[in-house]
Amino acid sequence: LLFFSFHPGTxxxxxxSQVFLLGHGLKDLDEDNFADRVALQIIIPDNPTAYELALASDIASRANFESLVIDFxxxxxxxxxxxxENLENPIFIGTRIKEIQKLAAKKKIILPNLTKEQGLIFLFSYxxxxxxxxxxxxxxxLLxxxxxxxxRWPYFWEIWGREEGATYFTLEKDLSCFLKNDGIVFDQISITEALYEFFPITSPHETVKRLRFNRGELKNLRIHIDFHEKNQxxxxxxxxxxxxxxxxxxQMTDILTYPG
Structure with missing residues (x-):
């Protein structure tokens, strides 16, 4: 899905694409071009479930992996x-958090209706x-x-023994090149939402489960493009x-086409 706006975000x-990117989700305090501070906060409910605790731990571990200095x-x-106002790039785990429920009640965020096999991560402003x-x-x-x-970030899907693949960076770059080649002027491209769908596996055989490479399927991405002029x-x-x-x-299947 593509959304268009006339005012870029700040x-x-x-x-x-910027979650673990230097200057965004990571900081370089001593200006040596290496991340030495994680500029993220992971928020869980006061009574977290085992799933929420496990996920928060996984995200914290991944974030600290990107930084020279570990933040516990x-x-x-x-x-x-x-x-x-004092939060720095907060990541909210689930909708059982009261603050999220308040924002939803005020219509500041829209909570989607998802099936039990679906999960969503999205950016919002407040x-x-x-x-x-x-x-x-x-x-x-959720987990x-x-x-x-x-x-997997920045990759869309699992990368098996490879160092290159489709990423959030390549999508933004490819879309940018496509628009520029058509002479279209825009300000910014942002990927704001990722929808996942996890189909249950009915086979009782563990070997078959391991061979299913489409588990954790990225179903849809939402992209926001900022413009100053309506004609663009x-x-x-x-x-x-x-x-x-x-x-x-x-035709033109080599442009903005990705596996999966």
């Missing part, structure tokens, strides 16, 4: 998070701050979604519509 993390205080219970929310149709899917996104927005819309028609005819 938050530190404005795209899912990344995970905070809701009662410890303090004022919203009080001039950006936050990340993980939500799912079940606790198990799977978090692991699929944070442990319309040009982009028509260009992408035409590309979609070309794909259906089996």
């Amino acid at each position: 938050a530190k993390i404005s795209s899912l 205080s990344l995970v905070k219970r809701e009662s410890e998070m303090g004022k919203w 009080k001039n701050k950006k936050g990340l929310l993980l939500t799912a149709g079940s606790q198990h899917s 799977q979604t978090g692991r699929a996104f944070f442990l 927005q319309e040009k982009a819309f028509h260009a992408l519509q035409e590309l979609r028609h070309q794909h259906k005819r089996g």
Whole structure:
């Protein structure tokens, strides 16, 4: 899905491609081009489930893996998070957090209806701050979604013995090149939402389970493109519509096409 806007965002993390990126989710305090501080906070409910605790631990471990300095205080219970204005790129684990429920009640965020096999991670804004929310149709899917996104990042899918593959960076770059080649002027491209779907495996044989490479499927991405001029927005819309028609005819399949 593509959304268009006329005003670019100003938050530190404005795209899912920036979560563990230096200058966004990571900081370089001594300016040696190496991350030495994790600029993220992981918020869990005051009474977290085993799934929520496991996911928070996994995200914290992955974040600390990206930094030279380990931070053991990344995970905070809701009662410890303090004022919203003081939060730094918060990652909210699930919708049982009271603050998230309040924002949903005020229509500041829209909580989607998900099946028990689905999970979603998305960016939202509140009080001039950006936050990340993980939500799912079940606790198990919540854990799977978090692991699929944070442990694979920046890759879309599992990379088996390879150092290259489709990433959030390549998607933004490919879309940017496509629009520029059509002479379309835009300000910023942001990936704001990732929807996952985890189909149950009925085979009782563990070997068959290990051979299922489509587990943890990335089902859909939502992309936000900022424009200053409406005519550029319309040009982009028509260009992408035409590309979609070309794909259906089996043409231009090397442009903005990814496995999975």
